Amino acid sequence: MKGIYLVTDEKASLGRPVLSVVSEAVRAGVSCVQLREKNKGTNEFLKEAAALKQLLEPLRIPLIINDRIDIALAVEADGVHIGQSDMPYKTARRLMGIDTIIGLSVETWEDVERAEELDVDYLGVSPIFPTPTKTDTQSPWGIDGLRSIRAFSRHPLVAIGGLGESNLRDVVEAGADVIAVVSAICSAPDPFDASRRLVEMFETVYSREEKRS
């Protein structure tokens, strides 16, 4: 698991439909898409998820649903992302089955330690930097926090929170396998261009890191 991971945010998308932002982002090489909907009713959420599934499946780009396992099961999404106030991991795994991706957000060191015993597919290290798009989180991990988690944890790390071109290099060098972004793509004047630059930058930095290790 590596690359740029787009997390959708309809409100941050400057009035553009989520589907069109995702479509531009994947055309530019984004590796994974998480549909996050906190305000929609079940049926609207389901329709959006079904539309993304139709777009992403032929491209073999995983579709991850935030929180809602019912939506993930209904559209046969590739996985779910759960936070510490969502379904507990073991219940999520039982409902989703063993062949799906389950990512878990870690916001405290206790979360990181507990996750070590779980067969999660990745840890969402959240947030790395302060961010306006998610306000219900603990204090930011920062680059040093990410580095500590990298040294401790056996799981792939998806870094999220305030990430973009200006700090991608530092975050990859600190040990992130995946850079998750919201505003850097959703709120970009041109989501295709923004995605393209992030993907290219990631590939350059990550391959250099791989050679080093």
Next chain:
Amino acid sequence: MKGIYLVTDEKASLGRPVLSVVSEAVRAGVSCVQLREKNKGTNEFLKEAAALKQLLEPLRIPLIINDRIDIALAVEADGVHIGQSDMPYKTARRLMGIDTIIGLSVETWEDVERAEELDVDYLGVSPIFPTPTKTDTQSPWGIDGLRSIRAFSRHPLVAIGGLGESNLRDVVEAGADVIAVVSAICSAPDPFDASRRLVEMFETVYSREEKRS
């Protein structure tokens, strides 16, 4: 399926925990409980559902979860209640399996006609009268609307919306098999007494209706 069906509403419960209101109501003879939570996060909703499951299962009183099939699956609830803006019935049935209860709200005549082709376990005729606890609904069916649905539909009918002691008799006489209440129990000074009176009144009126038919 018959009797009094309690639909929970934490906000309408005068500061009492949902679990305690439900506990009083089932001790007084309520036949079925629906957990409705529109504002809680997944984990809190799940904990509430698990607590109700533990209370209701030994009493063989069905626990129905509003909207959230993930919660219903996680706690092995007896069923789900879905509205017209929730998961479509066929998707809900596929996820829930054939041995569960699925109730479907009907708010327009088109909903009633479409439901005739579906193997739903009951129709939630909603709302019968105007109600402050649910504001996102169509105009009320009234007693005449309920009577028309009874004449047309093959499904058991759960009437909901503004129901209580003052109109229970009319609603049962118009063809409701089940009387669903929110405020009449949740906001009652004594939920046990209120439930007891509703249950006794239902039994008197319903058995008279059965003799008549």
